Amino acid sequence: MSTQAWWPGAAIYQVYVRSFADGNGDGVGDLAGLRSRLPYLAELGVDAVWVTPWYPSPMADGGYDVADYRAIDPAFGTLAEAEKLIEEAHSVGIRMIIDIVPNHGSTDHAWFKAALSAGRGSPERSRFIFRDGRGADGAEPPNQWESIFGGPAWTRTADGQWYLHLFDPGQPDFNWQNPDVHAEFEDVLRFWLDRGVDGIRIDSAAVLIKDFDLEHPESYTDRDGIHEIYRSWRRVTDSYPDDRVLIGELWLPDHERFAAYLRPDELHTAFNFMFLSAAWDPAVLRSCVDATLAAHAPVAAHATWVLSNHDVTRHVTRYGRPDTTFSFGGKLFGTPSDLELGTRRARAAALLAMALPGGVYVYQGEELGLPELETEIPHELRQDPFYQRSNYTDPGRDGCRVPIPWSGEASPFGFSPADAHDPPWLPQPADWRAYTATAEAADPDSMLNLYRAALKLRRAEDALGAGEITWRDDAAEGTLSFDRDPGFTCVANLSADAVELPPHTEVLLTSIPLEDGKLPSDATAWLRR
Numbered sequence: 001m002s003t004q005a006w007w008p009g010a011a012i013y014q015v016y017v018r019s020f021a022d023g024n025g026d027g028v029g030d031l032a033g034l035r036s037r038l039p040y041l042a043e044l045g046v047d048a049v050w051v052t053p054w055y056p057s058p059m060a061d062g063g064y065d066v067a068d069y070r071a072i073d074p075a076f077g078t079l080a081e082a083e084k085l086i087e088e089a090h091s092v093g094i095r096m097i098i099d100i101v102p103n104h105g106s107t108d109h110a111w112f113k114a115a116l117s118a119g120r121g122s123p124e125r126s127r128f129i130f131r132d133g134r135g136a137d138g139a140e141p142p143n144q145w146e147s148i149f150g151g152p153a154w155t156r157t158a159d160g161q162w163y164l165h166l167f168d169p170g171q172p173d174f175n176w177q178n179p180d181v182h183a184e185f186e187d188v189l190r191f192w193l194d195r196g197v198d199g200i201r202i203d204s205a206a207v208l209i210k211d212f213d214l215e216h217p218e219s220y221t222d223r224d225g226i227h228e229i230y231r232s233w234r235r236v237t238d239s240y241p242d243d244r245v246l247i248g249e250l251w252l253p254d255h256e257r258f259a260a261y262l263r264p265d266e267l268h269t270a271f272n273f274m275f276l277s278a279a280w281d282p283a284v285l286r287s288c289v290d291a292t293l294a295a296h297a298p299v300a301a302h303a304t305w306v307l308s309n310h311d312v313t314r315h316v317t318r319y320g321r322p323d324t325t326f327s328f329g330g331k332l333f334g335t336p337s338d339l340e341l342g343t344r345r346a347r348a349a350a351l352l353a354m355a356l357p358g359g360v361y362v363y364q365g366e367e368l369g370l371p372e373l374e375t376e377i378p379h380e381l382r383q384d385p386f387y388q389r390s391n392y393t394d395p396g397r398d399g400c401r402v403p404i405p406w407s408g409e410a411s412p413f414g415f416s417p418a419d420a421h422d423p424p425w426l427p428q429p430a431d432w433r434a435y436t437a438t439a440e441a442a443d444p445d446s447m448l449n450l451y452r453a454a455l456k457l458r459r460a461e462d463a464l465g466a467g468e469i470t471w472r473d474d475a476a477e478g479t480l481s482f483d484r485d486p487g488f489t490c491v492a493n494l495s496a497d498a499v500e501l502p503p504h505t506e507v508l509l510t511s512i513p514l515e516d517g518k519l520p521s522d523a524t525a526w527l528r529r
Contacts, residue, residue, distance in 0.1 A: 006095060007199065007245045007268060007359060008302040009465020010047040011455055014363045016310045017054050017076055018062070018425060019403045022412070025420035029403065031077035033415075035085050037406075038092055040437065044367060045455030048095035050201050050247075052310060054082065058108050060170030061149075061385055062310075062401070064203060066101050067108040069188045086196045097199035097247065098192055102185050102229075103207050104171040112172050120161055127180050128172050129164040129210065130157075143212065145220070150389035166207060166220060168385045176208045176229065189236050193244055200237070205230075205248035205261070205270070222257055230266040245269065255295035262301035269304055269359065276306045276315075280324040280345055280522075282480050282494045286471075289356060289480075293469075296358075302466050303358035307349055308366055314400050317372035319345035328386075333374055333395050343369050344522045347450055347511035348492055351524035352480065354454050355490035357467045362451070365404055368435045369447035373399040376429050383426075402426045407438035414438070453509055457526065461508075463488035474502055479519075489527040493519045504529050 015034060023032025031054070041049060053063035056073045063073070072079050086096045105112060111127050118124035131142035133156065141154035142162055154162040155169045164173045174181045189200060209223035230246065237244040248270035252258040261267050278288045292303050307315045312326055320342025321335055346369060354360050374395045382388075384396030403424040406414030411428040413436055433439065440446035458464045463484040475481035478495025481502060488508075493499050498518035501507075504527035507514070511524045519525050 005243050006047065007243070009357075009467070010095075010359045011045065011354070011458060012048045012050055012097065012359060012361050013041055013044070013046040014050045014052070014309060014361060016052045016062075016364060016401055019401050019415075020364055021404065021406070022416040022420065022424070025417045025422065026075070027412075027416060027420065027422035027425050028075050029415070030075065031072070031081040031085050035081070035088055038088055038094065041094060042092040044452055045459060046094065046362065048097055048198065049089060050097040050199070050361075051099065053099045053101060053203075056108075057106060058170060059383070060106070060168045062383070062397075064099075064101050065104070065106040065108075065168065065171045067106040068110070069100070069185075070191050083195055090196065095198035096196070097201055097245070098197050099201050099203055100185070100188065100192075101203040102174065102176075103204045104165065104167060104173045107170050107172060109172075116157060119159060123180075125161075126178050127175055129175050130161045131164070131212075133160070133162050147389065149385045150394075164210070166204075168389075173210075174208075176225075182229070182232065186232060186236055189233060193237065193240055198243070199245040199247060200233075201247045201249065202230075202267070203249055205267075206250050206252060222252055222254075227260065227263075227266060230261065234265055234267070247271070255291055259295045259299050259301065262296065262299045264300065269302055271306050271309075271361070272304045273306070275353070276308070276312065277326045280319050280349070280494060282478055282492075285352075285492075285494075286480055289469075293357070303356070304361060305353040305356050305358060306361045307346075307353055308363040308400065309361070310363065310401060311397050312400065314363075314365070314370060314372040315349065316342045316346045316369055318342070319349065331394055331396075333393075335374075337371070339371055341522070342371070343447070344512065347447065348494075348522050348524040350451065351454055351509065351511050351526060352490065352492045354458050355464065355482075355484070355488075355524075355526060357465075357469055357484070359466075360458075363400075365400075367448050367451035368405070368437060368440055370402075370404075370432075370435055373402050373426075373429065377402075377426060381426060398426055402428055405432040405436040407436050409433050450509075450511065454526075457508055461488055462486055472502060476500065483529065487529050489529045490524065491519055491527065492524040493521055496521055501525060501527065502529070 018029045020029045021033025021037050023030050054072050054076050056067045056071050057063045057065050072082050089096050115124040132138050134140040138160055145153040147153045149167050156162050165171050206222045207220050209225040210220040245268045248267045250270045251273050275288050278284050296303050317337045320337035320339050382398050384398045386394050387396035403415040408414050412424050440448035469482040469484055472481040476499040480492040483489050498515050498520045506528035508526040
């Protein structure tokens with residue numbers, strides 16, 4: 001593979017390991033399953049795979065509570081298998097990106113166990129954020145911070161002190177004022193970079209530094225001291241002879257603050273959650289595209305385009321609802337969705353996202369058009385702390401993490417071997433037989449074949465990937481229409497009526513067939529001009 005910068009216009013596929021493919025029949029996805037599906041990913045046409053945390057974990061938060069950053073959870077495989085996966089992916093032209101979780105570890109992490117044993121004021125405790133409580137007997141939390149998952153952000157220990165966890169109580173926050181923490185994570189980066197990983201996705205990248213003089217959420221979000229951390233990480237990645245990339249998970253509404261993380265000596269790129277959350281509305285989406293490109297330009301950074309991931313409602317479901325935006329606070333049980341409409345819009349959105357300048361992310365199952373499962377998952381099988389800590393009112397994120405259907409007429413739909421001894425860790429609905437990769441591969445009009453065609457064209461067309469766009473002045477009302485050089489035009493019709501296509505010499509691809517030469521409602525076309 002080329003050692004030139006590969007990531008500015010890359011198509012990156014996200015694998016949520018537990019739900020991708022089960023190689024040993026225990027109902028849980030693993031590295032053996034992922035290795036067996038590398039030919040599928042190569043045929044799909046992605047440039048890289050981002051693997052969610054594969055480390056030893058008690059699974060208080062789906063693996064984002066890491067007990068050991070230099071090992072593989074036995075449920076997923078071994079370190080030797082991970083090394084083999086990286087090698088095999090590279091052999092078929094696929095880069096590997098792994099998740100690093102720097103804000104918090106696990107209560108099973110050796111450091112945290114040592115902190116509890118060492119007691120108050122110890123060097124071991126200073127690696128985390130321990131505080132005395134308020135009140136005469138210290139029975140009140142140190143401050144009023146709320147966990148992002150709901151409930152208090154502090155848990156009291158047996159000796160009366162409290163430790164901070166911005167997420168689940170099983171995820172104690174590291175103290176990034178302690179040089180031990182800096183040194184540890186730089187060493188973790190080198191451990192994996194030495195094994196050939198091509199990129200690091202940084203979980204909860206904006207919340208590492210805390211200001212305890214403040215009570216509102218901004219007291220732990222996007223504090224200025226965080227930038228030196230990522231400058232030091234950039235020095236680590238830049239010390240390798242080939243191109244390694246740092247990718248930030250940054251939920252920040254301020255474009256200027258967001259772009260500050262993408263300065264030339266910090267992160268290479270970050271997720272575009274503004275686009276992911278935007279309504280299916282031409283004015284909103286154009287404003288989002290313009291704001292994104294404007295924010296990236298001053299720091300010469302490359303944008304990314306994301307429609308779904310392991311934390312959010314699948315966009316096939318979201319686009320079929322009256323409110324097509326996404327917010328964590330808006331997740332409710334039983335919100336109706338027109339899946340036929342949502343699927344039509346999802347096809348159009350996929351071509352729109354892949355035509356925009358920069359990188360694009362595909363969450364596993366997007367290419368199959370999988371919907372979100374909400375009411376279908378029984379109470380006793382739900383595992384997401386969002387669900388539990390909301391007193392069972394928030395459906396949480398399990399609905400986008402249901403194991404992938406690969407083949408067959410009944411569960412486990414090829415996710416597990418035919419002789420599997422355990423069912424999938426989350427149940428698959430019977431009607432997913434229509435969504436299997438095998439069924440869709442045989443259907444020329446399927447979502448899978450649309451993605452394959454689009455990703456193939458995206459590689460072949462010089463105009464696509466990184467670069468610039470020019471909005472067309474002749475765009476019909478309710479459409480998004482732009483040119484990319486050389487010789488490419490994209491038109492997305494979000495209006496209620498079919499529209500005429502702009503001048504072109506060839507139709508390269510459409511999300512649904514044209515109607516009498518016109519582009520139907522909720523459809524996107526790629527044109528040669």
